[in-house]
Amino acid sequence: MPRVLITETVLRDAQQSLLQGRLKLQHVLPIAQTLDDIGYHALDAWGGWAFAASVRALKEDPWQRLRALRAAIVKTPLQMLIRGQTLLGQTHQPDDVVRAFIEQAVDDGVRVIRMFDPLNDLRNLQVPIEAARKAGARVIGAMVYSPSPVVDEARIVKSAGRLKALGVDWIGIEDVAGILAPIPARALVSAIVSATKLPVSVHSHATTALAPISYYGAIEAGATGIDTALSALAWGASQPATETMVASLRDGPYDTGLDLNLIGQASRYFDEIHDEYLEFQDPIAFRNDVLVLQHQLPAPVLAVLIRNLRERNAIDRYDRLLEELLLVRQEMGYPPMAAPINRIAANQALANTLSEKRYQHIDQPFRDYVKGLFGEPPGPIDPDVRKRALGSSEAITLRPADLLQPGIDRARREMRKQGLNPSGVDQVLTYILFPEDAPNILRPAGHRAEPAAGGMPPTPTPEPQPAAAPAVVPQGPPAAAEPAAREFTVEVDGEPYRVRILGDGAGVAAAAPAAAASGPTAAQRAGGDGAIQAPMQGMVVKIKVAPGDRVRLGDVVVVLEAMKMQNDIVATVGGTVREVFAREGAIVAPNEVLMTIG
Numbered sequence: 001m002p003r004v005l006i007t008e009t010v011l012r013d014a015q016q017s018l019l020q021g022r023l024k025l026q027h028v029l030p031i032a033q034t035l036d037d038i039g040y041h042a043l044d045a046w047g048g049w050a051f052a053a054s055v056r057a058l059k060e061d062p063w064q065r066l067r068a069l070r071a072a073i074v075k076t077p078l079q080m081l082i083r084g085q086t087l088l089g090q091t092h093q094p095d096d097v098v099r100a101f102i103e104q105a106v107d108d109g110v111r112v113i114r115m116f117d118p119l120n121d122l123r124n125l126q127v128p129i130e131a132a133r134k135a136g137a138r139v140i141g142a143m144v145y146s147p148s149p150v151v152d153e154a155r156i157v158k159s160a161g162r163l164k165a166l167g168v169d170w171i172g173i174e175d176v177a178g179i180l181a182p183i184p185a186r187a188l189v190s191a192i193v194s195a196t197k198l199p200v201s202v203h204s205h206a207t208t209a210l211a212p213i214s215y216y217g218a219i220e221a222g223a224t225g226i227d228t229a230l231s232a233l234a235w236g237a238s239q240p241a242t243e244t245m246v247a248s249l250r251d252g253p254y255d256t257g258l259d260l261n262l263i264g265q266a267s268r269y270f271d272e273i274h275d276e277y278l279e280f281q282d283p284i285a286f287r288n289d290v291l292v293l294q295h296q297l298p299a300p301v302l303a304v305l306i307r308n309l310r311e312r313n314a315i316d317r318y319d320r321l322l323e324e325l326l327l328v329r330q331e332m333g334y335p336p337m338a339a340p341i342n343r344i345a346a347n348q349a350l351a352n353t354l355s356e357k358r359y360q361h362i363d364q365p366f367r368d369y370v371k372g373l374f375g376e377p378p379g380p381i382d383p384d385v386r387k388r389a390l391g392s393s394e395a396i397t398l399r400p401a402d403l404l405q406p407g408i409d410r411a412r413r414e415m416r417k418q419g420l421n422p423s424g425v426d427q428v429l430t431y432i433l434f435p436e437d438a439p440n441i442l443r444p445a446g447h448r449a450e451p452a453a454g455g456m457p458p459t460p461t462p463e464p465q466p467a468a469a470p471a472v473v474p475q476g477p478p479a480a481a482e483p484a485a486r487e488f489t490v491e492v493d494g495e496p497y498r499v500r501i502l503g504d505g506a507g508v509a510a511a512a513p514a515a516a517a518s519g520p521t522a523a524q525r526a527g528g529d530g531a532i533q534a535p536m537q538g539m540v541v542k543i544k545v546a547p548g549d550r551v552r553l554g555d556v557v558v559v560l561e562a563m564k565m566q567n568d569i570v571a572t573v574g575g576t577v578r579e580v581f582a583r584e585g586a587i588v589a590p591n592e593v594l595m596t597i598g
Contacts, residue, residue, distance in 0.1 A: 002224065004219055004223075004225065004226060004249055005224055005225040006040055006226060007042045007044055007079060007201070007227045007228075008035065008044065008227075008230065009044040010232075010233050011035075011043055011044065011046075012044045012045050012050045013203075013227070013239065014233040014239060016053070017205065017238040017285060017300065019233070019277045019281065020280045021049050021050040021057065022053060022057060022277055023050075024058060024060075025060060025065050027273050028069070029072055032069065032073050033072065034265055034266045035073065036072070037075075037262060038076075038262045040076050041225055042077045042079040042111070044114075045073075045079060045080075046065075046066050046069070046078060046080045047080035047081040048082075048088065049088075049339070052089075056437045061430070066110070067108050070108065077111035077138070078109050078110050078111055078112070079110070079111070079113070080105055080110040080113050082128060083115070083116060083338070084116065084117035084118070085400065086340070086374075089434070091368075093401070093404070093407065094407040095127050095406075097432055098131060099131040102128060104429060110137060111138060112138045112140065113128075113137045113140070114140040114142055114203075115132070115139070115142065116144055117375060118335070118374065118375075119376065119377055120336055121375030123375065124401070125141060125166065129163075129166045130166075130167070139170070140168065140201055141163035141166065141171060142203070143160065143163070143172070144336035144338045145179070145180050146337050148329075149334065150378045157188075157192055157195050160192045160196050163196075168198070169199075170198060170224075171192055171196055171201070172201045173188065173203065174203050175204035175211075176205065176338045176342075177205065177207060177208075177297060178204050180202070180210065181214060182217035185214040185218040187221070188218075188221075189202065189217075189218045189222055200224055201223070201225035201226070202214075204227070204239065205237055205238065206236060206237075206288075207237055207298070208293060209288045212248070216248065219249070228241065228242040228246075229241065230243075232267045232268075232269075232274060235286070236286040236288070236299065237284075237285040237300060242263055242267075243263055246263060282303045284306065285300060294322070295322050295326060298337070302346075304343075305349075314353075314354060317354070321350060321353045324358075325345065325349040328345050328348050328349045331381065333377030334379045340374075344366055347365070366389060368535055370390055371389075371390060371535075371567075372396040372400065373400050374400065375399075390570060391556050391568055392556060392568060393570065408428060411432045412428055415427075415428065422442070530573050530578070531596050532569060532571065532572060533594065534560060534589065534590060537588065538561050539586070539587055540560060540582045540584050540586050540594070541560065541561045543558055543584055544557055545595070547577050547579060547580055548576060549576070551574060553573060557571050557577075558595070569594065572597075574597075580595040
């Protein structure tokens with residue numbers, strides 16, 4: 001028997017599961033050499049939620065983090081996780097963005113790409129697999145393990161065969177909630193190995209404490225690789241401990257060949273820095289919970305639900321919430337409970353639990369799911385739920401990304417408008433995935449200026465004094481005639497100022513803060529009960545109601561043109577139209593409030 005190959009998750013999934021992705025690069029680099037010397041098959045080091053945490057919480061450039069890891073870890077392949085066409089975010093990305101992201105990741109050091117689609121809709125893996133193969137990465141095409149009445153072993157094995165046809169190098173089983181039991185693990189791995197003749201990698205979490213036993217059953221059935229975490233960041237919502245699995249397999253037919261002394265040295269290092277991350281450790285993530293076998297929610301999502309109930313003094317509804325979650329999942333067509341679908345289902349179950357009537361409030365991501373913008377679920381969506389979410393609008397049946405226009409060039413234009421001049425496609429990709437947070441790490445220190453209309457670049461201006469009148473600072477003798485003026489907008493400490501450049505830059509006039517660009521008001525940005533929001537950026541084609549009109553739940557109130565098609569926006573509550581903010585022909589932003597109904 002070949003030795004079992006271990007992928008270490010401490011740099012990504014483990015710290016993502018237990019530390020909310022907050023592990024700083026400065027704490028990784030000192031132990032990088034030791035991790036590299038252990039002899040792992042791969043280091044799960046990049047992608048997933050950890051990318052978002054780098055941008056939003058750590059204020060680190062995730063691409064620079066990847067390059068630093070590659071420079072420090074030279075022998076062990078670095079692995080990245082992506083969720084198919086969504087990459088690392090919550091919505092599908094255009095094909096050019098997916099291709100560019102994968103190419104850049106491989107250029108910067110990724111050698112193994114593990115990918116799955118949250119709905120197991122393999123159409124959403126076609127472009128990522130093609131791009132990864134072209135870039136020269138090893139591809140693990142994974143399927144989310146999420147048992148339901150509409151998915152059986154035969155269906156999973158058939159999907160594995162389709163993944164092989166798409167060109168993957170390995171088949172992966174992605175057990176995001178830790179619900180894979182030993183007997184199903186043995187049967188499933190055996191069937192996949194027999195059908196595909198490809199190596200099989202099993203990824204699980206220790207939430208139910210089944211993972212170590214299931215790993216062993218999978219290995220006996222022919223699995224080649226498993227994912228584990230150093231004991232300092234193992235168990236609970238993380239993976240089984242590397243030390244435990246290596247010791248369990250030692251001196252037998254599945255010996256990993258890894259040095260437990262080196263592994264222990266690395267684990268002690270993470271033990272020593274563990275207390276620096278206490279504020280990010282939720283006790284729920286460290287406990288075992290067999291109820292996960294029913295609701296299939298990963299521990300971090302469950303923790304958010306519990307926190308929401310406590311904040312609303314409704315923790316007594318916890319059992320009701322779990323029952324509602326099972327029902328919502330059934331009505332959604334039994335989707336796998338992987339991100340971002342698990343959060344969509346959980347949020348709707350929470351809304352149903354806290355409301356007087358089920359589906360009285362429906363968030364836009366839930367509508368997008370029913371619309372088909374994430375892909376095709378395993379089973380049919382309940383017709384009544386579909387009508388409540390979409391009204392008379394029809395769901396799409398094609399691959400969601402086929403509706404999307406190319407995104408790279410458009411993002412570059414948007415960045416320039418914000419005074420962001422990307423030095424490479426990596427910065428553009430960060431902006432596309434996290435447009436609100438990316439400027440915090442992409443904008444250089446100091447003032448950033450952008451010409452109002454072509455011409456030469458502006459000269460820096462002294463910081464304006466709010467009480468002072470506009471003044472001109474002479475730089476030489478005055479010209480005989482008044483020179484032509486050029487105007488620019490300069491941002492100082494986040495505040496836009498209008499600057500006039502006279503002639504060839506002989507003087508600078510600092511005016512009062514520029515008026516904010518026209519756009520939605522605070523009322524239009526604020527959601528809430530009765531607020532009808534745009535699900536995506538698009539043009540308002542038709543407004544079908546006016547203030548004072550009576551509408552019923554599910555009535556079409558706005559037609560929005562986006563992604564090459566017209567989308568019916570429906571009333572999420574019944575009542576009277578109070579205000580209409582949208583205007584026909586106007587371009588609206590995602591989540592912008594179009595009108596309010598009360």
